[in-house]
Amino acid sequence: MASISLVVVKRVKPLPSWVAPLLSFTLGIAVATVLLWIVTLGRTDPIVVLASIGRALAMPQLLLKNFALLTIVGIGLLVSFKASVFNIGGEGQFYFAIIAATWIALFSGVGAIAIINKVLMLVVGVLLAGFWALIAALPRGFLGIDEVPVTLLMNYIAYYIVDYLVFNPWREPKYKYPRTPTIPEESWFIRIPGTTGTIELILLTVVVMAGIWYLMNNTRLGLAINVMGSNPNVLRVVGINPSLIVVSSLVISGMIVGIAGVSYLAGEAHLITIPAEACTPMLGYTGILVAWLSMLRIAYVPVAAYIVSALINAGINIQIAGAGKASVVDVFIGTILLIYSISVIFTEYSVKIIVKR
Amino acid sequence: MYIVQVLSTTAPLMLAYYLASLGHSIVEKSGVLNLAIDGVFVLSVAVAFAQAIYTWNNPLIPVVISVASSIAVGLILVYTTSKLPVSHGAIGLSLMFLCYGLSGVIGVPARTQQGLTGQEVGYPISPVSSVWVLLYIVVVGLGFLLHYILERTKLGAMIKASGEDPLVAEALGVDVLKTRILAGVLGFALIGLGASAFELLYTRIWREGTGIGHGWIAFAVSLSSGRHPLLGIITAFLFALLYEYRFSILAVGLPREMADALPYITAITAMVIYMATPLKTKLKTPKSLGKPFFKEERTI
Incomplete structure (x- = not known):
């Protein structure tokens, strides 16, 4: 009797690194489209779905906001991923920055003072986001407790803290809707006409990319973070405490994600609506997709962010059988990520089918 | 009498959390990091709801199909992470997104049909019914x-060995892939069962997003109990009690959100305690949880 087995073998020469992301985008979109078609029993027309994605890709002015926010979050997560620290807590850090920025804008008394308000929102937002990341970073760095479940569960704690603040002390007093009052117009980021983006957001994106590029390539800390990801023992040999590198990579990661949080509040939302766990734009999660698909290279983060933001916009346009935009976007994101997570190993390995007789 | 009432009102949620957390514990004992749990839970909830609508509340079909879909997703997770050198976290989170999405796409048309027919789903069992006593006994x-299976049988030893050190287990003659698939089928069946209980006994309604976060509570139940099936009875009951009575704790002066956040806070605290104290020997995380298990094969 013949038996067939699959054997995974290491390649002599690895495939070029762009193969896996490209494959997962094209194959992922195809598979997700077919999957939607099957699950909705033929009620979604694959052509309409693909056309919608094509249209979204061709309209950069509408993608600008999500593109820039995702680039910032992607870069932020990349810093921790480089150190093999998996910051899944982007959502919590994002919301902690929003909490800080909202407090500055509404209750600190400087909300209406131009320039100072935005600078303070950013500084305090980034610090508080970093603090939230620090809570997960310390047990990871010094006790070796897996950061994945910790950062993940902390997202929900952060949501509920937001819910508490907005439902009680920060609730808008007039109609008692479950949201804060709108932050003063002086603290809003300035919209670029004809687009969804703001001037400050674009500036921040450029600054974050340049800053993290410099950090990772030209500083001692950046080098240590890179080494941490490949071989922490090297750090011990040269006298650097790996725990400190773990903590700093996670905290920096959280702070950068915080920049996106402040930008989202000042440029887009202008108030917090609760329940946060339902109203979140989910950028902390989608950012993971962006960081992974960039193969942890800073220059590729915007490319991945552009495609993912197009998928988000396309999902908004596809109203499949009444299912909300989030569901459709999630099917696409999930499929692409899944195919990427599997196909990325075939850069270094190949599968052989063996028939034994 | 009051205690009986508390026990029976907490029962549906306790049942859902406990079953799902038991499943999660078994999967993770075998070494597979299960970040797909919330997605799988939400998907199974939507499937149970949709099938209940389409079969006019058939007592069996919704549960069976819900459990089957949970197992199907679980097998993707278990097979890929045990056969290929892939990241457990990445596969788990991808499946989470995919399941969130599919739950909406599957549930919404059924919800629309429910709007037209007014069909009700699930089983509203009265809190004074003795059915709850029976359910508690069955679940405990x-x-x-x-x-018993985990501690006293060969299968249990194989599952734990695969989670502690799969390479050594393999050397001792355990087929790690088969063991994990077995643990995965059992575990995800329980997760699907928990999700069905959540939909058909607890919420008995559905809208887009129903169940999101409750899979993580089951995850937190499992983590807080150190993946121990018996300790899980206590944590599942406590978290269900907290959720059920979250509005009542307002009376004590604590915000409702505190009750919402407490399972997650407890889970993180428990992880720290189990790692840093002598409880470690019994309740710590399996040593190879989430580590790629991969034997490089050179011979062809």
Whole structure:
């Protein structure tokens, strides 16, 4: 009797690194489209779905906001991923920055003072986001407790803290809707006409990319973070405490994600609506997709962010059988990520089918 | 009498959390990091709801199909992470997104049909019914059975060995892939069962997003109990009690959100305690949890 087995073998020469992301985008979109078609029993027309994605890709002015926010979050997560620290807590850090920025804008008394308000929102937002990341970073760095479940569960704690603040002390007093009052117009980021983006957001994106590029390539800390990801023992040999590198990579990661949080509040939302766990734009999660698909290279983060933001916009346009935009976007994101997570190993390995007789 | 009432009102949620957390514990005992749990839970909830609508509340079909879909997703997770050198976290989170999405796409048309027909789903069992006593006995019995399987049988030893050190287990003659698939089928069946209980006994309604976060509570139940089937009875009951009575704790002066956040806070605290104290020997995370298990094969 013949038996067939699959054997995974290491390649002599690895495939070029762009193969896996490209494959997962094209194959992922195809598979997700077919999957939607099957699950909705033929009620979604694959052509309409693909056309919608094509249209979204061709309209950069509408993608600008999500593109820039995702680039910032992607870069932020990349810093921790480089150190093999998996910051899944982007959502919590994002919301902690929003909490800080909202407090500055509404209750600190400087909300209406131009320039100072935005600078303070950013500084305090980034610090508080970093603090939230620090809570997960310390047990990871010094006790070796897996950061994945910790950062993940902390997202929900952060949501509920937001819910508490907005439902009680920060609730808008007039109609008692479950949201804060709108932050003063002086603290809003300035919209670029004809687009969804703001001037400050674009500036921040450029600054974050340049800053993290410099950090990772030209500083001692950046080098240590890179080494941490490949071989922490090297750090011990040269006298650097790996725990400190773990903590700093996670905290920096959280702070950068915080920049996106402040930008989202000042440029887009202008108030917090609760329940946060339902109203979140989910950028902390989608950012993971962006960081992974960039193969942890800073220059590729915007490319991945552009495609993912197009998928988000396309999902908004596809109203499949009444299912909300989030569901459709999630099917696409999930499929692409899944195919990427599997196909990325075939850069270094190949599968052989063996028939034994 | 008051205690009986508390026990029976907490029962549906306790049942859902406990079953799902038992499943999660078994999967993770075998070494597979299960970040797909919330997605799988939400998907199974939507499937149970949709099938209940389409079959006019058939008592069996919704549960069976819901459990089957949970197992299907679980097998993707278990097979890929045990056969290929892939990241457990990445596969788990991808499946989470995919399941969130599919739950909406599957549930919404059924919800639309429900809007037209007014069909009700699930089983509103009265809090004074003795059915709850029976359910408690069955579920606690299941916990003891799984504890027995894990601690006293060969299968349990194989599952734990695969989670602690799969390479050594393999050397000792355990087929790690088969063991994990077995643990995965059992575990995800329980997760699907928990999700069905959540939909058909607890919420009995559905809208887009129903169940999101409750899978993580089951995850937190499992983590807080150190993946121990018997300790899980206590944590599942406590978290269900907290959720059920979250509005009542307002009376004590604590915000409702505190009750919402407490399972997650407890889970993180428990992880720290289990790692840093002598409880470590019994309740710590399996040593190879989430580590790629991969034997490089050179011979062709």
